[in-house]
Amino acid sequence: MSYDLNTPYSNRNLYIDSREGKIINNEYQFILTNPIICPKNCSIILKVLEVQIPNLLSNVTPMNNTLYISGSNTGSSTIIFETLYYNIDDFVLSFNAKSIAAGLDIQASYNPSLIKLSLKSLTQEFTIQNNSTMLLIGLNALNITSVNGILQMPYMFNFSSEPFIFIKSNLNLRNLNSLGISTNILERVPISQPFGYKIIHVPNATSFLLHEKTIDKINIKFESTQGYQISFENNNFQIAMEFDYTYTYSERIMESIDHHFKRDINNQIIKPKPNIINKDINGTQETRIEKNGS
Numbered sequence: 001m002s003y004d005l006n007t008p009y010s011n012r013n014l015y016i017d018s019r020e021g022k023i024i025n026n027e028y029q030f031i032l033t034n035p036i037i038c039p040k041n042c043s044i045i046l047k048v049l050e051v052q053i054p055n056l057l058s059n060v061t062p063m064n065n066t067l068y069i070s071g072s073n074t075g076s077s078t079i080i081f082e083t084l085y086y087n088i089d090d091f092v093l094s095f096n097a098k099s100i101a102a103g104l105d106i107q108a109s110y111n112p113s114l115i116k117l118s119l120k121s122l123t124q125e126f127t128i129q130n131n132s133t134m135l136l137i138g139l140n141a142l143n144i145t146s147v148n149g150i151l152q153m154p155y156m157f158n159f160s161s162e163p164f165i166f167i168k169s170n171l172n173l174r175n176l177n178s179l180g181i182s183t184n185i186l187e188r189v190p191i192s193q194p195f196g197y198k199i200i201h202v203p204n205a206t207s208f209l210l211h212e213k214t215i216d217k218i219n220i221k222f223e224s225t226q227g228y229q230i231s232f233e234n235n236n237f238q239i240a241m242e243f244d245y246t247y248t249y250s251e252r253i254m255e256s257i258d259h260h261f262k263r264d265i266n267n268q269i270i271k272p273k274p275n276i277i278n279k280d281i282n283g284t285q286e287t288r289i290e291k292n293g294s
Contacts, residue, residue, distance in 0.1 A: 003207055011242055015239075045209060048206070055199050059159050060086050096108055168184050173186060
């Protein structure tokens with residue numbers, strides 16, 4: 001939404017650099033030495049001009065890193081993968097190493113022509129149960145069992161990472177998510193670059209009407225579409241913001257009233273001084289007081 005920039009006050013730009021912030025629980029805090037102060041009878045308009053962040057999103061996260069396997073001979077086992085960005089070769093090597101460490105004889109391989117993973121055991125049938133890695137490795141059901149010790153995934157594996165990063169702040173933005181729950185999402189950044197590259201995102205002209213009258217601190221945090229917090233560790237990000245001012249209808253009326261009824265330092269209305277007119281009528285000095293506007 002756009003707002004009329006109908007005040008005489010000039011805007012202020014804020015350039016956030018992660019190297020100048022303080023990190024508290026994966027949240028970046030920026031203290032403004034010169035705060036953004038809203039002029040009287042105005043509201044603040046916030047616009048994000050540009051975002052630069054590194055694409056360091058893992059495709060295996062705490063939301064999809066657990067695989068439960070039940071073997072006819074070995075019983076139930078749990079394999080947990082580290083939060084990393086995996087390619088298919090890395091994932092197969094990691095699975096095979098963890099399978100051996102768990103006492104399983106199940107080994108993984110993949111067919112590059114089918115783009116599918118397969119699991120194989122020489123000694124037992126096994127079932128993959130209730131796992132959070134379904135979309136990652138190409139499953140479509142909670143429980144799937146091997147046949148003759150071989151289990152080929154029904155679908156292609158999908159090692160793509162999150163499609164978006166959400167930037168949240170401590171400002172009262174009152175946006176809504178898909179469940180209609182109020183959030184303080186400042187910007188949704190598409191993952192437009194490969195892993196390890198910098199994303200430069202220039203948003204559309206979206207503006208936020210803020211209810212804060214003074215902004216002396218801005219907190220920034222990053223979340224995935226699945227809701228877990230993202231840390232950029234020693235990698236830097238930048239966000240450019242613009243703060244403008246506007247009169248709403250009621251604020252415009254108050255500004256007009258305040259302009260008409262000027263006040264002194266004690267907030268008392270300054271009464272207009274009368275005009276004193278001296279006239280010489282037929283050689284006689286006459287003094288009279290005229291009201292303003294008469």
